[in-house]
Amino acid sequence: MADVKSTANAPFLREEELRQAIELLYYGYRDFTAEPDAMLARYGFGRAHHRVIYFVGRHPQMSVSDLLAILRITKQSLSRVLSQLVRQGFIRQSPGNHDRRRRLLELTDKGIELERQLSENQRQRIARAYREAGVQAVEGFRKVMLSIMSSDEDRKRIGRRGDGSR
DSSP states (O other): OOOGGGOTTOTTOOHHHHHHHHHHHHHHHHHHHHHHHHHHHHHTOOHHHHHHHHHHHHSTTEEHHHHHHHHTOOHHHHHHHHHHHHHTTSEEEEEOSSOTTSEEEEEOHHHHHHHHHHHHHHHHHHHHHHHHHOHHHHHHHHHHHHHHOOOHHHHHHHHGGGGOOO
């Protein structure tokens, strides 16, 4: 393991603080996903379904290949989840305007409602945490999370969100 204590301007990067950050991510994610997981179970869905619904809702008319790039799962895994969501009327697929082989995805009204229900508790949790932490902590959290991400493309994708679009 790298000697994180040698970073001159970061005395807080001791082993214990790093381990605590890992635990905070685990505990936070557990609680962040608990309510949506219970809702998804009623449909026989799992977290993969939630991620598909979330990102298709966030990026209407996204292509299957773009969704694969975001989720970093196999075509086979996505196909299983996506076909179930299409079959049950949560997502609609349509051919691309310029390339008819390209499949574009969007939520149906039923899918929009499910996404809203799944995300409501999460939005409330984040809003409460941001209010309690304050403006500087919000920006610090954003910087930390962006730095954890491996992909420059993902960081760019998130960075384009400053326009307030859904």
